[in-house]
Amino acid sequence: MSDSKPPNPVRHNPFQKHLCCPSCGKELVTAHEKHENICGELKCRGPWLQRKVAAENEEIRAKQAALLEGARERLRETSPDVFSRTESGELRLIVVPDFDAEMAQQSDERIAAFRSMLEELMVEAQATTQNAYRVKYLLSGYEPRDKDQSSTAILNACSTCRGQCCRMGHLHAFITADFLAYRLVHEEDADPEAIIDDYIDRIPEKSLNESCLYHTTTGCAMPREVRSGTCNDFLCLGFRAHKESIQDDPDQPTAVMAFADEEYVRLGVTEADGTRTERDLCEPADPKVG
Ligand code: SF4
Numbered sequence: 001m002s003d004s005k006p007p008n009p010v011r012h013n014p015f016q017k018h019l020c021c022p023s024c025g026k027e028l029v030t031a032h033e034k035h036e037n038i039c040g041e042l043k044c045r046g047p048w049l050q051r052k053v054a055a056e057n058e059e060i061r062a063k064q065a066a067l068l069e070g071a072r073e074r075l076r077e078t079s080p081d082v083f084s085r086t087e088s089g090e091l092r093l094i095v096v097p098d099f100d101a102e103m104a105q106q107s108d109e110r111i112a113a114f115r116s117m118l119e120e121l122m123v124e125a126q127a128t129t130q131n132a133y134r135v136k137y138l139l140s141g142y143e144p145r146d147k148d149q150s151s152t153a154i155l156n157a158c159s160t161c162r163g164q165c166c167r168m169g170h171l172h173a174f175i176t177a178d179f180l181a182y183r184l185v186h187e188e189d190a191d192p193e194a195i196i197d198d199y200i201d202r203i204p205e206k207s208l209n210e211s212c213l214y215h216t217t218t219g220c221a222m223p224r225e226v227r228s229g230t231c232n233d234f235l236c237l238g239f240r241a242h243k244e245s246i247q248d249d250p251d252q253p254t255a256v257m258a259f260a261d262e263e264y265v266r267l268g269v270t271e272a273d274g275t276r277t278e279r280d281l282c283e284p285a286d287p288k289v290g
């Protein structure tokens with residue numbers, strides 16, 4: 001069979017003794033091969049992986065396009081003034097997720113667990129700084145993006161979303177041994193214990209339930225220069241389609257809609273002078289916005 005043709009689908013049948021690779025016909029042996037219905041040979045697995053990634057990307061692209069179309073409709077209904085400005089290109093329309101949680105007191109156990117994680121990572125980081133090859137990589141490779149300031153477009157998006165991606169930083173704030181090693185080799189007179197104490201001192205008394213220790217209603221309690229590379233570099237799906245435009249014009253005016261549970265819940269608008277207004281889309285329209 002030619003590689004350009006998709007293989008015939010083979011159904012998993014628990015009563016069938018031998019499953020065969022749909023590309024080369026060889027018997028599938030491992031549980032992994034059977035689960036994925038393709039053998040481990042590169043000539044079969046390579047094209048299969050390419051098709052899989054292409055299908056996943058197409059699915060994501062279609063989902064994002066549907067979200068954007070839904071956002072246009074909702075904007076037309078709730079905020080016709082903003083809608084006309086997005087249609088004319090005056091405001092860039094972006095759809096982001098939404099995060100909604102209550103503030104809760106930080107527990108001593110949580111802080112202690114975070115400190116012990118930092119201590120373990122710091123031991124690993126110090127070992128990394130003894131390895132000349134890794135130090136060379138750390139010195140040449142990584143520089144956190146936007147460590148000094150964010151663009152107005154990004155600030156509007158993340159403020160309207162309220163930090164859905166920070167939820168995943170629940171107990172670790174995305175701090176890694178490599179990031180601590182990066183700090184050790186880049187900061188003059190870096191003191192491992194002082195770095196750990198500083199992270200602990202910066203933990204706010206209360207943070208948003210079910211999210212990162214530093215996540216508050218007013219954003220991240222940690223300054224950008226000591227946030228992990230993941231925190232400084234991450235762009236969610238809603239953003240990626242606008243990445244180039246935002247890189248070219250970081251402070252361009254934007255209309256950002258936050259989406260949750262089949263609903264557009266919030267609209268944030270930034271103007272050319274940097275002013276930002278926000279509207280709750282679940283409430284009756286507020287004529288001040290836009
Ligand atoms: S990067 Fe995306 S998910 Fe994370 S806070 Fe910003 S808008 Fe939300």
Ligand code: SF4
Pocket residue numbers: 163165166167169173174212213214215216219220221222227228231
């Ligand atoms: S450190 Fe800040 S930016 Fe990073 S996950 Fe926590 S709250 Fe979000």
Ligand SMILES: [Zn+2]
Pocket residue numbers: 021022023024025026038039040041044
């Ligand atoms: Zn095969």
